[in-house]
Amino acid sequence: MKQRILAILLSLTMMFTLVPTAMAEGEMAEAPAVTKVAKVGNVEYATLAEAVEAVPTDSTETEIVLLKDYIGSGIKVVAGKNIVFNLNGKTYTVDKPTVGSSGTETNGFQLLKDSKVTFKNGTLDSATGADSLPNGGILIQNYCDLTLENVTLDTSANSNISYVISNNFGSLTAKGNTVIKAADGKVAFDLWYGMNSNGLYDDGVSVTFGTDFTGSVTGKIEYGAHSRVPSNSNWKDKARLTIANGNFDTTFVDSNNNDGVAPEDFNITIIGGTFSSDVSAYVPNGYIQNENGAVETLGETNAVAKVGDTYYKTLAGAVTAAKNGETVTLLKNAEMTETIRITDGKKITLALDGHDVVIKTTGKFFLVRNGELTVTGTGMIKEETPYFAPIIIKGGAEKSENYSVVNVEEGVILEGWAGVMIDQTSNTTNNYGMVLNVNGATLKGVKDTDNAEGLGVYVNGVVADAKVTLNNATLTADGYGMYLAGNADTTITGGTVSGTTTGIEIRAGKLTLDNCDVTGGSGEVTKNANGNGSTVNNAALAISQHTTKKDIDVTINGGTYTGTAAVYQTDVQGTGSENVKVNVNNGKFNGTVVGETANKLSITGGYFTSDPTAYLAASHYVWASDKDGYTYMVKDAAPTSADQKITVVDKTDTAVSSDITGNDEDAINGVISKANVDGVAEAVTPAKKADIVSKSNTNPGDNDKVEIEVAVKVEAKAADLANGKLTFEASPVATVKVNGTATGTTVPVTNDMLNGNAITVKLPLPTGFKPEQIKHISSDGSVEYFLKTAKRGAKLFTVDSDNCAVFTITKFSTFELSGTVTYVEPSYYSGSSSAPTYSVTVDKTENGSVTVSPKSASKGDTVTVTVKPDSGYVLETLTVTDKNGNELTLKDKGDGKYTFTMPAGKVEVKATFMEDNSVLNFFYDVPNGAYFYEAVKWAVENGITTGVGNDLFAPEQSCTRAQIVTFLWRAAGSPEPKTASSFTDVSASAYYAKAVAWAVENGITNGMTETTFAPDATCTRGQSVTFLYRALKGTASGSTNFTDVKSDAFYADAISWAVANNVTNGTSNTTFSPNADCTRAEIVTFLYRAYQGK
Known part of the structure; x- marks a missing residue:
């Protein structure tokens, strides 16, 4: 047993002697190379296609993770599969063989109906060269529920690929930083409502770029349907594109007509995003595409007009949406490219509000027919290419007092071939109920594109019943101020009507003139028969019955009429001038007065430069005029010998x-x-x-x-x-x-x-x-x-x-x-080279000065008196008397200047000044002799300060940081800051909160720390001029000699600027005292001096 153990130990010893040195020193061995392409769960697959094949078809969501960058074949996803392709930061490049329906295997990915697919976190592209997808290829052919999230689909390097994504059915939703990029001239994606052998895809197709989409699309966007889809199938309701965000370098095209722009009725809705092309046709009400291509919510700053609190991107849209009695307010200059109709009994007010409307398309205008339009505010409505009129009024076929009404108010300018046209209604013999009221507005007629003369107001000859009322209006025309051919009842009170050819020509209807000035041309008077236009040139008022033989009834109650002919009645049409009458009751007539038809012109009063004897009414007589510039006048009594009729x-x-x-x-x-x-x-x-x-x-x-x-x-x-x-x-x-x-x-x-x-x-x-x-x-x-x-x-x-x-x-x-000039110029201009001059003397004054210019003048000259009170004083009395002691009239020109007209004799000027106690009405502690008196007075008058309470200003009290930024903010007009202050020691309810926020936004101060402003801290003299220097965006000029101002101090440039601009001279010749507390008197004085002339 022991021998066996020893044997094992020996074996282990020998094994460790074979371990590489690096490993023995603690380094890790290299990881084995990744050989698999994708994995599902813990199972790895050699190809992406194999991984897809392994996904069940029971709609269970399955994630496939791409393990490495890989070039692989096309992928088909069949019905029932629910796959999340997590590209894992890797790139999958599609090459051959591709997939697709039989005979059309041109797809990189074919996503079939009833499947669900997500691509995220990586890149899909296609191989180029020999392994490229075939010509006409499609990177993704979509029939399913497809989501793209933080994925890049890039075929920009492969011109064989016609579509990055083709959507024939199902849906596409793009999220996050997804990028779709096609080759030049190719399609980024389409919506193509398709059909198969069984018929239409009833569920349709939709593409959505929501607010969570932050990526971009480059390439065409194609919209259309299969050629066999019936036109009456409402397929557009089932092909929906919605865009709410992102960047789109794209154009929209019709897939059934690739050279045409997509029609406006395509089912495309764009409520956000930035576009390289004009997509306004797809932007709904409440949104607008701005000049930078971005689609944004309509509001006060980007809308063209508003109705109440609802904003509109076009004037036409606002007028159409406005309900009866509502006001459309213009928010910016607008362009009109379509006719805007006021119909169906609707009453609308258009408030120009300081803006203009330019009609860009010839033949477009405001058309009022069975409605009422009132135009108010300051601004212009103008035809860019004059041919019709900014406003056209058309009547009804039945009698009515106010079928179509237009009111044009003071401050409004209408300019076109005609300022306003009262025109016939097509296919209507009679036209009734047209009303035009012009109150203090200006109507201009200019020549049209055919060089036809312009008209201030035009009344068409077919008009059967109209009413025109001008009150203090101004009508000018490069042609005719007014052309009244139809049956209109016209009343003109005050104002002016002028035409370079003729002031007013009336050919039918009733005309009443009260104290208005009418001017026509100064050339030779001519008349020409004309059944469809004007007949008389160079008259102030021409009366010429039309071939329609309608009644003419003219009454002149006053005013001035100037032209080669002041009044000219003619029967140039040969109608006999039946039912024509012209009654002159008063007025001033500069020019000839002509009544060609007997007993049509009747004069009962007025002043004339030509003899009106031939047209006198019964029991009326011509007298020598008692008014300069007129030779004759007409009265209702015969002159006596003492008042003999005398002409010169x-x-x-x-x-x-x-x-x-x-x-x-x-x-x-x-x-x-x-x-x-x-x-x-x-x-x-x-x-x-x-x-x-x-x-x-x-x-x-x-x-x-x-x-x-x-x-x-x-x-x-x-x-x-x-x-x-x-x-x-x-x-x-x-x-x-x-x-x-x-x-x-x-x-x-x-x-x-x-x-x-x-x-x-x-x-x-x-x-x-x-x-x-x-x-x-x-x-x-x-x-x-x-x-x-x-x-x-x-x-x-x-x-x-x-x-x-x-x-x-x-x-x-x-x-x-x-041949030689002996004239010598005077040292000043007295108004005449030879008239005698008289002296203008000024009495001695106290507490102020009085100067006059010139010091001697001739009779009739204008003399200017300049009054300048000393600080703390105001003008009490100023009188100018002539040599007889009579007081002359003074005109106050403002800024201490007064003028009078020099009489024939010497003049004396006297003035007195009194203490100005106006500031004492506010503050007890600001005497009128104080150096800061004028500054405090200015600050109160301009709403910069109201003091510290109890009728005190506290001039010697130290000024806090909150007070000085508030003074600066108010001096700047109290502008609204963009955001609130973030300083923890500045309460949102503090009186200085907005001032602090404004000061930070404008670089005047950054606070004492990142989180505090120190509003109650005392402001030093150095800080105060620095704040003022930054607020007025001053520029340092030179340097100062103050020994206590170092060149590298934060306030050095500000102090140099303040001295150069006379804001302050320091506390002595050599010191500025930058660290000394700045008093309230000092800061308002600095402000007052800095803002003079601003």
């Missing part, structure tokens, strides 16, 4: 003095006929007309027509053309004509008979004579200069195409033309 006309006569001889005489005679003076008739003061008649020794009767003809004689009085000198004299002389015959004596028109209206003078220039200066000397001795080149205090003249010097004057006498 003017003409220009020319002459050359006999003192001018030789070449100068010949040169001037050759051009003198071009001389002209225009505007004298309008410049004669109405009250002086009777005076001129009286001085002429004529005695007209009560019914006589009296005319004053003012002849302005322009005479060349002296000339030395060789030396650049020529003198003209202009002398106006009046001749009185009674019933067309000159009687009595002529009367010189003196300057006191003129009203100051501009008179245009044209002086002819002989060939070669080029003046640089015109000196105008009036009969009262005053002098003014006109120069070719501008200089301060002088006026300018121009040279027109007739080679005449052209300029305007207000009184008459002599004009000296010179």
